Amino acid sequence: MSQNQTKLLQGTLDLLILKAVGDGELHGLGVSRRIEQITRGTFQVKPGSLFPALHRMEEAGWLTPFWGDSENNRRAKYYRRTKAGERQVVLETKQWATIAEAMASALKA
Amino acid sequence: MRLLSRMKAALRNLLHKQQVDADLDAEIHSYVDAITEERIAAGVGPVEARRKALAEVGGAEQVKQAVRDRRAGAGIETFWQDVRYALRVLRKSPGFTGVVIATLALGIGANTAIFSLVNAALLQSIPVEHPELLVVLRWSAHNWPHPSGMSSFGDCLMEGKTGFATGCSLPFSLFREVTHRPDLFTSATAFAGPANLDLAGNGQASIAKGELVSGSYFETLGVSPAVGRVLIDGDEKKGASPVAVLDYGYWQSAFGGNPAIVGRAIRLNDVAFTIVGVTDRTFTRLTPGKSVNLYVPLAQMKALGLGWGGSDYDGERWWLTALGRLKPKMKRTQAEAAVNLMFLNATMRGAKPAWKASDDPRVELEPAQNGLAGFRRLLSEPLQLLMAAMCIVLLVACANVAGLMLVRSRSREREMAVRLALGASRSRVMQQVLTESLLLSLAGASLGIVLAYAGAHTLAAFTSENLYQFLQLDVQPDATVLLFTIGMALLTGIAFGLGPAVKGARTRAAMEINRGTMGCVPTPTHVGRRRWPGLGNILVVVQVALSIVMLTGAGLMLRTLEKLRSVDAGFDTRNILLLWIDPTLAGYDNARVQNLYDTMQQKLAALPGVVSASYSSDAMLDGDLWTSGLKVEGQSSSEPVESQMLRVGPRYFETMRLPVMRGRSVNIADVRGGPPVAVVNQAFVQQFLKGRDPIGMHFRSDDKKWMIVGVVRNAKYDSLTDEDKPTAYVPLTEGGAAFELRTAMSPAALIPTMRKTMHDLDQNVPVMRVQTQSETIDRLLFVQRLMEWLLGGFAGLGLGLACIGLYGLLSYEVASRTREIGVRTALGAQRKNVLGLFLRRGLVALLLGSVAGLGSAALVTRLLASMLYGVKPLDPVTFVAVLLLLVGVGLAACFIPASRAMQVDPAVALRYE
Structure with a gap:
C-alpha cells in the first residue's frame, strides 16, 4: 500500500467499515475482504489499522459485536451495524460528498 | 450518546480487563486462523500458510497493543501503570523521597502558617456587611485638646509629639453633634472598652470583658442577633433597664450555647442585668485582636461604677471612639468636609474651647479597616519581616528540591536511554517522569497542608498568650497562599525533574548505554553534562547564601534577647508570683x-x-x-x-x-x-x-x-x-x-x-490574672521572642536544607566519578588526596555561598534595627559565629560522601557497572 493510500484511508476508514458491514454482519477478515471488494482493490486494510478501528467504533456504539461460527465452523467475532452506526453513515456520506464535490471542482479549475 | 457509550466502554475495559483482553486475543487468533485456512485452500502447505498469515498480520502482539492503545480509558490505565511504577521507584530510594517530601511539606506548611497569621492580623476585613463604608472619626492638631481628661482603649492610634497630636477619643455630646447627619451617614455609633466586669449569676464569679456601646452599635455595623435581639436605641435612654448582649463565642464557651439564655438575669459589678440576645456567629471582632465577651449600653457606665466618661457617660471626658456608616455613594471626602465644619464649630466656640485657633485642629474620616488598627500596629513590622523570611525559606526549599531532582535525573539518564532503545516513545518516557514528580509534589503538598494547620494554630496560641489581652484571631490557613505555594512546589518539581528528562530523551540512546563501557573517556554527552553540575553548584551556593542571611537575623535576635534578659531591672525579678484582683x-x-x-x-x-x-x-x-x-x-x-x-x-x-x-x-x-x-x-x-x-x-x-x-x-x-x-x-x-x-x-x-x-x-472577688514576674517580662519582650523563635526555626530549617543540598551534590559527584577515583588510586593517589579533592569542592561552594550570604546579610539586617537592643545590625560577633557555624556544619555534610570516595576500592571501581 502506498503512502497516499494510507493517508486517504485514515480519513475514510470509518465510513468504509460502516459501509462494509451494511449488508450484514461480518468478522474482521470479512470486513477487510469486503472493503477490498467494494473499492475494487484500491484499499487493503491491514489488521494493525482494522482492529483498533473496529474496537473504537464498537466503543462509540456504531457497531455491536457478537461471537458466532464462521463458514469453516470456527468461532469468530462478528460486527453488526447499530442504529447509531446507520445515522453515522448518513452523516459521513454527506460530509464525504461535500469534500468530493469540492475537490472535483477545485481540480477542474 | 456517543460519550455515554464510550464511558460505558471505558468502565468495562478497566473493570473487566482480563475478559476484554481474552476476547481480543481470541479475535486476533481467529483472524490468523482464517487467513491460514484461505492459504491452505489455495494449495499452500500448512506450515508455510501459517508463516505467511502471521507475516501478513504483522505481529499479533503489535496489533493487540495498537487496539489497547486506542481503547477507551487507555490513558487512565497507562497513568495508573505509571503511578504504580513511580511508587516502586520512589520506595527504592527512601532517602531521596523522604527528603524531597519533607522539604516541600516544610516549605509549604511554614509559609502558609505565617501568611495565615499575617492575613488574620493585617489583611482580613471587618466581618460585617460592606465594611468599606465604615469610617472612624480621627482628629489631629498641633496640640492636645484641653478637655477635662482623655482616655483611649487601643482601638485607634493616639499619639502626640511636639507640634502634633492625633486621636479618636471624643466626649458623648460631640459624638452626637457631629454624626447626627442622616444626609451623610446611614447610622453612627460610639463605643469604649472593654471593661473588666465582675460577672456573677453564672456559676462561680468570673471576669467578663464588657464593651460599652451606643444603642446604634449593631445597626451601624449591620450585625443581626443569632438569638433574641441586639441592642437598640431605646436601651440607651437614661433610666432604661440594664440589658446585655452576649458575644457568640462567649455564649458558646461560658453559657454552653444555651438557647434559653434570653431573659436570664446576671449581675455585672453587682448590678442586675438581663441578657436579651446573642450576636451573629460571623461577627467575631471589630478591632483586630480585641476580644469582647458582652455588650452593654453606654448609659450603664455609671451604674457599673466606671468613671471613663466623667460624672456620667455624657460627661465632659473624651473617651469614646466614633464610627459611622457612610450612605452608599456618599464620597468620603465630601462627608469629611461637612463633619469638619461641624466639629470646628462645636470645639472652637462655646465657653471652654478645646483648642486655640493656632492649633489648627481638623477631622479626618478614616476608613475603619485602617483606622481601627488595634494590635496591628504592634505586629505589622515583625510580621512583614517574617513574611520576607518565609519567602527566603520557600526559595531555599525550592532550590533544594531542584538540586535533588537534578542529581536524581542525571543518575537516571541511562535508564531513560535503555527505555528509549527498547522502543518507548519520548513522550511516554516524559509522561513517566512527570508522574513521578507529580507524586512527590502531591505527597509534599498534602503533608504541607497538615503542617499549615498545626502551624497556624500554634502561632495563634503563642501570640495570644503573649499579648495583654486574650487575642481573638480567626487564623485559618489561607487557601490562596496554600495554592500558590503548592503551585510553586509543583513547578519546581516538574521543571527540574522534567528538564533533564527531556534532555535525556534527546540524547542518542546508544551513546548513553555505551558510557558504562567507555568509562572516563569523554564522550559528547559527557562534555555536555559539564553544564549540569554547574547548575547544581549554583543551587547549593544560593542555598548557603540564603541560610546565612537567616542565621544572621536569628543570631542578632538571640543576642538582643540575651542582652535584654541580662538588663538589671533594679529589683529581683526571679521568684515573684503576681495576681490581680479588683x-x-x-x-x-x-x-x-x-x-x-x-x-x-x-x-x-x-x-x-x-x-x-x-x-x-x-x-x-x-x-x-x-x-x-x-x-x-x-x-x-x-x-x-x-x-x-x-x-x-x-x-x-x-x-x-x-x-x-x-x-x-x-x-x-x-x-x-x-x-x-x-x-x-x-x-x-x-x-x-x-x-x-x-x-x-x-x-x-x-x-x-x-x-x-x-x-x-x-x-x-x-x-x-x-x-x-x-x-x-x-x-x-x-x-x-x-x-x-x-x-x-x-x-x-x-x-x-x-x-x-x-x-x-x-x-x-475573682482573681483576674495570675502570672510570674518572669512571664510578664517575657511578654514585654514578645516581639523579640516571636522573631527569635521563628527566625531561629527558619534559619535551622534553611541550614538543614543547605546541608542536604551539599550532601546530595557531593554524593552524586562521588558516585559518578567512582571509576575516576579507582584509576587515580590505582595510579598511586593517596586516600587523603581523594578525600581532599571532594572536601575542596564542597568548601568552594560553601565559601562562595558564605561571601554572597554575608554580603546580603549586611544589607538586610538593618531592617531589624528597630527590634535590636544592645547589638548593632553589623555585629561582628554574630557574623563570625554564623560563618563558623555554617562552614563547620557544611563541611560535616561534605565529609560523609567524601569519606565514601576515600574508601573506594580501585579493583572494585574499575569493574564498576
Whole structure:
C-alpha cells in the first residue's frame, strides 16, 4: 500500500467499515475482504489499522459485536451495524460528498 | 450518546480487563486462523500458510497493543501503570523521597502558617456587611485638646509629639453633634472598652470583658442577633433597664450555647442585668485582636461604677471612639468636609474651647479597616519581616528540591536511554517522569497542608498568650497562599525533574548505554553534562547564601534577647508570683478594700514557700504605667514636671528586693489614712531635688500633696530598655491591686494553694490574672521572642536544607566519578588526596555561598534595627559565629560522601557497572 493510500484511508476508514458491514454482519477478515471488494482493490486494510478501528467504533456504539461460527465452523467475532452506526453513515456520506464535490471542482479549475 | 457509550466502554475495559483482553486475543487468533485456512485452500502447505498469515498480520502482539492503545480509558490505565511504577521507584530510594517530601511539606506548611497569621492580623476585613463604608472619626492638631481628661482603649492610634497630636477619643455630646447627619451617614455609633466586669449569676464569679456601646452599635455595623435581639436605641435612654448582649463565642464557651439564655438575669459589678440576645456567629471582632465577651449600653457606665466618661457617660471626658456608616455613594471626602465644619464649630466656640485657633485642629474620616488598627500596629513590622523570611525559606526549599531532582535525573539518564532503545516513545518516557514528580509534589503538598494547620494554630496560641489581652484571631490557613505555594512546589518539581528528562530523551540512546563501557573517556554527552553540575553548584551556593542571611537575623535576635534578659531591672525579678484582683467590682468600699488587702497580705505571706507579700496598683514591667504632672517644692519653673507614679502597700520594697537607700518605706499606717507620704527613686532626687536633702521635701499634683520620707534605688517600671526615669511611690488607699508574692520555690507551683486561699477569703472577688514576674517580662519582650523563635526555626530549617543540598551534590559527584577515583588510586593517589579533592569542592561552594550570604546579610539586617537592643545590625560577633557555624556544619555534610570516595576500592571501581 502506498503512502497516499494510507493517508486517504485514515480519513475514510470509518465510513468504509460502516459501509462494509451494511449488508450484514461480518468478522474482521470479512470486513477487510469486503472493503477490498467494494473499492475494487484500491484499499487493503491491514489488521494493525482494522482492529483498533473496529474496537473504537464498537466503543462509540456504531457497531455491536457478537461471537458466532464462521463458514469453516470456527468461532469468530462478528460486527453488526447499530442504529447509531446507520445515522453515522448518513452523516459521513454527506460530509464525504461535500469534500468530493469540492475537490472535483477545485481540480477542474 | 456517543460519550455515554464510550464511558460505558471505558468502565468495562478497566473493570473487566482480563475478559476484554481474552476476547481480543481470541479475535486476533481467529483472524490468523482464517487467513491460514484461505492459504491452505489455495494449495499452500500448512506450515508455510501459517508463516505467511502471521507475516501478513504483522505481529499479533503489535496489533493487540495498537487496539489497547486506542481503547477507551487507555490513558487512565497507562497513568495508573505509571503511578504504580513511580511508587516502586520512589520506595527504592527512601532517602531521596523522604527528603524531597519533607522539604516541600516544610516549605509549604511554614509559609502558609505565617501568611495565615499575617492575613488574620493585617489583611482580613471587618466581618460585617460592606465594611468599606465604615469610617472612624480621627482628629489631629498641633496640640492636645484641653478637655477635662482623655482616655483611649487601643482601638485607634493616639499619639502626640511636639507640634502634633492625633486621636479618636471624643466626649458623648460631640459624638452626637457631629454624626447626627442622616444626609451623610446611614447610622453612627460610639463605643469604649472593654471593661473588666465582675460577672456573677453564672456559676462561680468570673471576669467578663464588657464593651460599652451606643444603642446604634449593631445597626451601624449591620450585625443581626443569632438569638433574641441586639441592642437598640431605646436601651440607651437614661433610666432604661440594664440589658446585655452576649458575644457568640462567649455564649458558646461560658453559657454552653444555651438557647434559653434570653431573659436570664446576671449581675455585672453587682448590678442586675438581663441578657436579651446573642450576636451573629460571623461577627467575631471589630478591632483586630480585641476580644469582647458582652455588650452593654453606654448609659450603664455609671451604674457599673466606671468613671471613663466623667460624672456620667455624657460627661465632659473624651473617651469614646466614633464610627459611622457612610450612605452608599456618599464620597468620603465630601462627608469629611461637612463633619469638619461641624466639629470646628462645636470645639472652637462655646465657653471652654478645646483648642486655640493656632492649633489648627481638623477631622479626618478614616476608613475603619485602617483606622481601627488595634494590635496591628504592634505586629505589622515583625510580621512583614517574617513574611520576607518565609519567602527566603520557600526559595531555599525550592532550590533544594531542584538540586535533588537534578542529581536524581542525571543518575537516571541511562535508564531513560535503555527505555528509549527498547522502543518507548519520548513522550511516554516524559509522561513517566512527570508522574513521578507529580507524586512527590502531591505527597509534599498534602503533608504541607497538615503542617499549615498545626502551624497556624500554634502561632495563634503563642501570640495570644503573649499579648495583654486574650487575642481573638480567626487564623485559618489561607487557601490562596496554600495554592500558590503548592503551585510553586509543583513547578519546581516538574521543571527540574522534567528538564533533564527531556534532555535525556534527546540524547542518542546508544551513546548513553555505551558510557558504562567507555568509562572516563569523554564522550559528547559527557562534555555536555559539564553544564549540569554547574547548575547544581549554583543551587547549593544560593542555598548557603540564603541560610546565612537567616542565621544572621536569628543570631542578632538571640543576642538582643540575651542582652535584654541580662538588663538589671533594679529589683529581683526571679521568684515573684503576681495576681490581680479588683474588689471594688464586687461592691467593696475603700475601708473594706483596706481590710481585705491586710488579711490577704497576712494569709498569703503565711503560705509555705512564700517569703513575703505586698501589693501595688500596677505590676512592674507589665505594660501598665501611670504618670502624673508634679510640682516639686523648691523648683523655680511653674511648669509641672512629669514623673512615673505607683501606689504601693506596706513591705513593698522588701518584697520586691528594691533597696531603700535613705529614710523609710511605706508602712501600714500610711495606707490606713495617715498623712500622705511618698518614697521616690534616685532619678527623682537627681533630676528634681539636686543638691538638697530629699527627706521632708514636698511635691504635689493637681489635687494632692505628699511628703518624701524615703529614697529607693532606680528600678525599671515601664520597659526594660528605658533609661531610669523619676518615679514616686505613694501609699495605695483605694482601687484594685496587683499582689506580689516573693517565693522561696518555683512561683508557678504556688498557684493552687494561692487560689484556694483567695477562694476561702471571698469567692465573689475573682482573681483576674495570675502570672510570674518572669512571664510578664517575657511578654514585654514578645516581639523579640516571636522573631527569635521563628527566625531561629527558619534559619535551622534553611541550614538543614543547605546541608542536604551539599550532601546530595557531593554524593552524586562521588558516585559518578567512582571509576575516576579507582584509576587515580590505582595510579598511586593517596586516600587523603581523594578525600581532599571532594572536601575542596564542597568548601568552594560553601565559601562562595558564605561571601554572597554575608554580603546580603549586611544589607538586610538593618531592617531589624528597630527590634535590636544592645547589638548593632553589623555585629561582628554574630557574623563570625554564623560563618563558623555554617562552614563547620557544611563541611560535616561534605565529609560523609567524601569519606565514601576515600574508601573506594580501585579493583572494585574499575569493574564498576
